[in-house]
Amino acid sequence: MSEESSTATATVPAPKAPAASEGEALLQVHDLVKHFPIKKGLLQRQVGAVQAVDGLTFDVRQGETLGVVGESGCGKSTMGRLITRLLEPTSGKITFEGVDISHLSTAKMRPLRRDIQMIFQDPYSSLNPRHTVGTIVGAPFRLQGIKTENGTKAAVQDLLELCGLNPEHYNRYPHEFSGGQRQRIGIARALALRPKMIVADEPVSALDVSIQAQVVNLLDDLQTELGLTYVVIAHDLSVVRHVSDRVAVMYLGKIVEIADRDSLYASPMHPYTNALMSAVPVPDPSRKQEHNRILLTGDVPSPVNPPSGCHFRTRCWKATEKCAEIEPPLVALKTGHQVACHYPENAPTDVIAETITVSKEAGEAVAKAAEAAVAAKAEETAEAAETAEVAEVAAAEEAPADAEPEAAEAAAEESTEAVESTEAAESTEGADAKGETKS
Amino acid sequence: MTAPLHDSGTATLEVPADQVPESAKITGRSPGRIAWNRLKKDKVALGGGIVVILLILVGILAPVLCALVGQDPDTFHTNLLDASLGIGTPAGSFGGMSSTHLLGIDPISGRDLFSRVVYGAQISLIVAFGSALLAVIIGVVAGMAAGFFGGWVDSVISRVMDILLAFPQLLFSIALLSVMPDKLFGLSGSGPRILVLIFVIGFFGWPYIGRIVRGQALSLREREFVEAARSLGGGSVHILFKELLPNLVAPILVYTTLMIPTNILNEAALSFLGVGVKPPTPSWGQMLSDSIQYYTVDPTYMVIPGLAIFITVLSFNLFGDGLRDALDPKGN
Numbered sequence: 001m002s003e004e005s006s007t008a009t010a011t012v013p014a015p016k017a018p019a020a021s022e023g024e025a026l027l028q029v030h031d032l033v034k035h036f037p038i039k040k041g042l043l044q045r046q047v048g049a050v051q052a053v054d055g056l057t058f059d060v061r062q063g064e065t066l067g068v069v070g071e072s073g074c075g076k077s078t079m080g081r082l083i084t085r086l087l088e089p090t091s092g093k094i095t096f097e098g099v100d101i102s103h104l105s106t107a108k109m110r111p112l113r114r115d116i117q118m119i120f121q122d123p124y125s126s127l128n129p130r131h132t133v134g135t136i137v138g139a140p141f142r143l144q145g146i147k148t149e150n151g152t153k154a155a156v157q158d159l160l161e162l163c164g165l166n167p168e169h170y171n172r173y174p175h176e177f178s179g180g181q182r183q184r185i186g187i188a189r190a191l192a193l194r195p196k197m198i199v200a201d202e203p204v205s206a207l208d209v210s211i212q213a214q215v216v217n218l219l220d221d222l223q224t225e226l227g228l229t230y231v232v233i234a235h236d237l238s239v240v241r242h243v244s245d246r247v248a249v250m251y252l253g254k255i256v257e258i259a260d261r262d263s264l265y266a267s268p269m270h271p272y273t274n275a276l277m278s279a280v281p282v283p284d285p286s287r288k289q290e291h292n293r294i295l296l297t298g299d300v301p302s303p304v305n306p307p308s309g310c311h312f313r314t315r316c317w318k319a320t321e322k323c324a325e326i327e328p329p330l331v332a333l334k335t336g337h338q339v340a341c342h343y344p345e346n347a348p349t350d351v352i353a354e355t356i357t358v359s360k361e362a363g364e365a366v367a368k369a370a371e372a373a374v375a376a377k378a379e380e381t382a383e384a385a386e387t388a389e390v391a392e393v394a395a396a397e398e399a400p401a402d403a404e405p406e407a408a409e410a411a412a413e414e415s416t417e418a419v420e421s422t423e424a425a426e427s428t429e430g431a432d433a434k435g436e437t438k439s
Numbered sequence: 440m441t442a443p444l445h446d447s448g449t450a451t452l453e454v455p456a457d458q459v460p461e462s463a464k465i466t467g468r469s470p471g472r473i474a475w476n477r478l479k480k481d482k483v484a485l486g487g488g489i490v491v492i493l494l495i496l497v498g499i500l501a502p503v504l505c506a507l508v509g510q511d512p513d514t515f516h517t518n519l520l521d522a523s524l525g526i527g528t529p530a531g532s533f534g535g536m537s538s539t540h541l542l543g544i545d546p547i548s549g550r551d552l553f554s555r556v557v558y559g560a561q562i563s564l565i566v567a568f569g570s571a572l573l574a575v576i577i578g579v580v581a582g583m584a585a586g587f588f589g590g591w592v593d594s595v596i597s598r599v600m601d602i603l604l605a606f607p608q609l610l611f612s613i614a615l616l617s618v619m620p621d622k623l624f625g626l627s628g629s630g631p632r633i634l635v636l637i638f639v640i641g642f643f644g645w646p647y648i649g650r651i652v653r654g655q656a657l658s659l660r661e662r663e664f665v666e667a668a669r670s671l672g673g674g675s676v677h678i679l680f681k682e683l684l685p686n687l688v689a690p691i692l693v694y695t696t697l698m699i700p701t702n703i704l705n706e707a708a709l710s711f712l713g714v715g716v717k718p719p720t721p722s723w724g725q726m727l728s729d730s731i732q733y734y735t736v737d738p739t740y741m742v743i744p745g746l747a748i749f750i751t752v753l754s755f756n757l758f759g760d761g762l763r764d765a766l767d768p769k770g771n
Contacts, residue, residue, distance in 0.1 A: 084670055110672040118670045126663035130470060130685035140671045173469060189667065 026197055026229050027060040027083060032092035034078050038304065051303045052078040054253035054311075056092070057330065060197065065223065065230040067244030067261070069237060069276065073300060075253040076233045077121075080201045083231065084118045085109050097196070114144060117195040121202040123182035127174040133160070133185055134170040140192040159188040164218060180211035187218065197229040204239060212236075216243055237280050241265055246336075249273045252311040253303055255330060259337035267346035269339040272312050310342070318343045470766075474689070477765040484761015490754035498561040505558075508541060510551040512558045512721050518549075528736045542743050545726070546733045552740070555721040556747050562722050563751070566636045567702040571695050573641030578648030579691060583679055585649070586656025597653070600646035608643040609708070615639060616714035632716050640705050648694050655690055659683050689766035696759035700752035707748055723748050 033056075035049035053075045060066050070076050081087045083094055085101055094102045101112060120126035127136055137156045141148060148155040157167035163184040174182055183203065190198055203219065204212040216239060222228060234240050240247055241261060248258040249270065257270040268274045275294040296315045301307050307314050313323035322342055330340040333347045478484060497504065505511055528546050537543075542552040585596035619635055659665065660683070668682050709715040710724030718725060723744040730741035 081666075086666055086670055106674065113670060113672040116670075118667070120663040120667060122663055126667050128664040128668075128682055128686070130688070132469075139668065139673075143668075143671045143673050143677065175470075186667070189671075193671075 024062045025059040026062045026097060027231075028093075028095040029056055029058050029060075029083065030093040030095075032056040032079070032082060032094065033090045034075075034082055034087060035090045048304050051253050051306055053082060053089075054303075054306070056253075056255055058248060058255060058258055060229060060231055063223075063227060063229055064245040065232055065243050067240035067247040068231065068233045068250060069235060069240050069247060070250035071235060071276075071300060073303070074250045075303070076235075076250055077201050079250070080118070080199045080231065080233050084116050084199050085112075086118070110144070114193040115196045117190040117193065117198050119183075119186055119190050119198060119200040119203045122206050123179050123186055124206070126186050127182055129174055132171050132173055133165075133177075136174070136185060137188045137192060140189060144193060146193070155192070156188075159192055160185075162191065162222070163188040164214075178211075179207050180214055183207060183211075183215050184218065187215070187222070191222065191226070194226065195228070197231065199231045199233070201233045202235070203232065205234065205236060212239065219243065237276060249276065252300060252306055254311055254340065255338075256312060256341070257337075257339045258330070259334075259339075263334065263337045269333060269337065269344035269346050270312075270341045271316050271318055271343075271345065274345055310340070470689075474762075474765040478761060481761045481765065483757055484765070487754040487757030487759075487761060490750065491758050494560060494751055494754070495564060497557055498564040501554075501557045501561045505554040508539075508551075508553060510540065510554045512550060512554040513719055515548045515550060528733065543739055545729070545740055546737050552743055555726065556723070556743060559721045559723045559726065559744065560747065560751075562633065562716055562720065563703050563706055563748075566633060566640065566706040567699045569633075569637035570639075570641035570644060570702045570705075571698050573637060574644035574648055574698060575691060575695055577641070578645035579652050579684075579687065581645065582649040582652025583656045583683060583687070586653040587660050587675070587679055587683065589657075593653070596649070600649050603643060603646045606643065612639045612643075612709055613712060613714050616709065636706055636709065636715060640702050644698060644702065648691065648698065651690055651694055652687055655687055656683055659686055693759060693763040693766060696755060696762055700755040700759075703748065703751055703755075 032053055033051075034053040035051050037046045038048040038050065039045065040047045056079060058066070068076050068079065078087065082089050085094070085104065089102050092102065093100060096112065096116065099112070101109065104112070131139075134153065134156050137159055138152045140146075141152045141155065153170065157170060160167045160169065165181060165184050165188065169177075174185065177185065183206075187203075200219065204215050207215060219230065219232075220243065223230060230243070232240065232243050244261045246259065247261050247264045248255050249264075249272065250256065251272050257264065257268065257273045259269075264273065265277070268277050275296050278292065278294040294317075298315050301311070301314055307324070309325050309327050310316070310319070310323040313319035316323065320342075326342070328340045328342050330338045332338045333344060339347075478488075540551050540553065542556060544550060545552055545555070581596050581600075585593040616632070616635060616639070619631065665678055665682060668678050673682070706715060706722070707724030707727065710722040711728040713725075713728065715724055716722045726744040727741065727748070730737070730744070734741050
C-alpha cells in the first residue's frame with residue numbers, strides 16, 4: 001500500500017494486530033436459529049418452516065479464520081447471511097464486539113456494516129454490470145458517507161492496487177474482466193471500509209483451480225497485512241484446510257463438529273466429518289487403490305421436516321435408537337475439539353466413557369419422562385436404552401483400536417517426506433473405514 | 440490464516456496479465472457505447488432512427504416550415520376548389536398539388552394539406568411522447584416496487600395491472616372524452632383535449648411496461664450485487680434507483696420506442712372516431728376520418744395522412760427493433 005492510501009483511509013479505525021488479541025472472541029453466536037416460513041393458500045397461512053439454521057453456537061476469535069464446511073443446503077450460506085445481518089434471525093443471539101446485533105434495524109446496523117463485510121460467491125452476479133469498477137469499489141465510501149483525503153478515486157485506486165488489479169482500470173465495466181479479476185474487485189469493495197471481520201461465502205467456488213489459489217493467497221496476504229478476521233464458507237475441503245485456523249462442519253442446520261484445523265483433519269470424530277474427509281480425492285493413483293470412500297446412502301433429509309434426535313442418524317452407519325431419541329449435544333471431547341455425536345470416532349478413550357455416562361443419564365431422563373406419560377411406551381424406551389448401551393460398549397471397545405492409526409496419521413501429516421508412513425496410516429484407516437461401513 | 444500445508448504448488452503470488460501499465464488512457468467500454476456501436480451497424484434501424492429524428496424536427500419546426508412555404512393550416516382557399524361536382528373537390532390532379540400547395544388542399548374548405556400534415560405531426564408526437572412518458576413513469580415505479588418488495592405490494596400492483604389490461608380502454612376513452620368540458624385547468628381550444636388524450640393513453644399504457652419492469656426487477660433482486668449493496672448499508676431507495684434502475688434502462692428504452700407508434704395509432708384512432716383533438720386543430724386521424732366522405736372523388740386526401748401515419752409508425756418500430764437487438768447482451 002502506498003502512503004496515499006494510508007492517509008486516505010485514516011478516517012476508518014486502524015486494524016488491530018492479529019496476534020495481540022488472539023483468542024478474544026470478536027463474534028459470538030449463541031443458539032442461532034433461522035426458519036423460513038412456508039406459506040400456502042389464499043390467506044398465506046404458515047404451514048411449515050424450512051429449518052435452514054437450527055441452533056448454532058460458536059465463537060469467532062479476533063484474527064483467526066474460521067472455515068465452515070458442509071454439503072449444499074446445510075445452511076452455511078444462511079449462517080453467513082445471518083451473521084452479516086442480511087437476514088433477520090428467528091431466534092438466538094449474535095454479539096459482535098460485545099454489541100447484540102441480532103435484531104438491530106437497518107438504520108442502526110448501518111454504522112456496524114463498516115466492521116462486518118462480505119465477499120460473495122458468484123463474481124458474475126455480485127458486481128452490478130451497469131456500474132464501473134470505480135463506482136462499485138467507491139460505493140462503500142458513498143453509502144457510509146466517508147470522506148477520504150485525496151478523494152474517493154484515489155482511495156479506490158489504492159484498493160485496486162492492494163488487490164492486485166491495475167488502478168488504471170477505474171473506468172472499466174465488470175464485463176471487461178475475467179472471473180478472478182472480478183472476484184478481486186469484490187474483495188476490494190469488501191476491504192474499502194477496513195472491516196474487522198469478513199464473511200466470505202464460497203469465495204472461490206465459482207473460479208477455476210489456478211485462479212482459486214490466487215484468490216485464496218490474496219485473502220491470506222490481506223489478513224496478514226490488515227489483521228482481518230475471516231469466516232470462510234466453502235464446500236471444498238482442501239480450500240478450507242488451506243485457509244482455516246479452525247473448522248466448523250455443518251449438517252442440516254447444525255454444527256456437528258468444530259475443532260482446530262489440524263485436529264479436525266487428523267482425527268475427525270463425527271461420522272459425517274469422516275465421510276466428508278474420505279470424499280477428498282487422492283492425487284496419487286497408486287494410493288487411490290487403498291483409499292476407501294465412505295459412501296453415504298440416501299439424500300440429505302428435508303430441512304422442512306428434519307429427523308428427530310441427531311440429524312445425521314438417517315445416513316449414519318453407527319446410528320442406534322438412541323440417536324433417534326436424544327439429540328447429541330456439542331461437547332468438547334478434546335481441548336478445542338467439540339463434536340455432537342453419541343458415538344464419536346477417534347475420540348480419546350477416557351472422554352468416551354465420560355460422554356457415555358452423560359448421554360446415559362440423558363437417556364434415562366427421557367425414559368422416565370416417557371414412563372410418566374404412557375407406561376407401555378416406557379417399556380419400549382427402556383428396551384431401546386438397553387440396546388443403546390450395548391452399542392456403546394462396542395464403540396468403547398473399538399476406540400482403542402482407532403487410537404493407534406490416528407497417531408500414525410497425525411505424525412505422517414506433519415512430515416510430508418514420510419510418504420511411506422502416510423501410506424501405512426491410510427491403509428489402516430482404510431481398513432477401519434471398511435469395517436465401519438460393514439458394521 | 441496459516442501457511443499452505445502440503446498441497447497445490449500453486450502458492451506463488453499472482454501477477455495479473457494486465458498489470459503492465461498501459462500508456463494510453465484506459466476508459467471502459469460502457470454497455471451504452473457497445474449498444475451504440477452495434478446500432479450503427481444496423482442500417483435498417485439507423486434509417487428508422489433518422490426518419491424518427493426528422494419527424495421530431497418537423498414537429499418542432501412546424502411553424503417555421505409553414506412560414507417557409509408561405510402557408511398556414513387554417514386559411515381557406517375556396518377559389519382553388521372545383522365547384523362542378525357540387526361538393527367542392529380541389530381543382531387539378533392529385534388533390535390540387537401545386538408549387539404553392541405541395542400536398543394539395545382539402546375538399547370543401549381548401550386548406551393547405553402540407554401545413555396541416557406538419558401541424559398534425561406536432562400534435563401526434565406531443566400526444567405520443569407525452570403519454571409514453573406518463574406510462575413509463577407510472578410503469579417503472581409501480582413495476583419496480585412490485586418486483587422488488589414482493590408480498591402484498593406485488594399482489595396489489597399486479598391486480599391493478601390485470602384490471603387495467605382487461606379494461607375496455609377504447610370505450611372508456613370515448614366515453615370520457617365525449618363528456619369532458621371544453622375548458623379544463625384554465626385551458627381552452629384543443630389544449631384540454633390534448634391533456635386528456637395524454638392522460639388516457641398513458642394511463643392505459645403503463646401496465647404493459649409495468650409488467651416488463653416487474654419481471655426484470657424480480658430476477659434482478661436475487662442477484663448478489665443487491666445483497667452486496669445492502670451489506671454496505673444501502674437502503675431500499677438506493678438499491679431501487681442506483682442499482683436496479685441502471686439495469687432496467689435497456690428494456691425501458693426499447694419498450695418506449697415500441698410504445699410510441701402504438702400511441703400514435705391510438706391518438707389517430709380516437710381522432711378518427713371524433714373524440715380526439717377538436718377541429719380546426721389538425722390531426723392525422725381526424726383528417727383520415729374526414730377523407731372517408733370524399734375518397735371516391737379525392738383519394739389523395741385519404742392517402743396523405745394515411746402515409747404520414749404509416750411512415751411514422753414503421754420508422755419507430757424499425758428503430759425500436761434495432762434498439763432491442765443492440766441492447767441485447769446476448770447479441771454479438
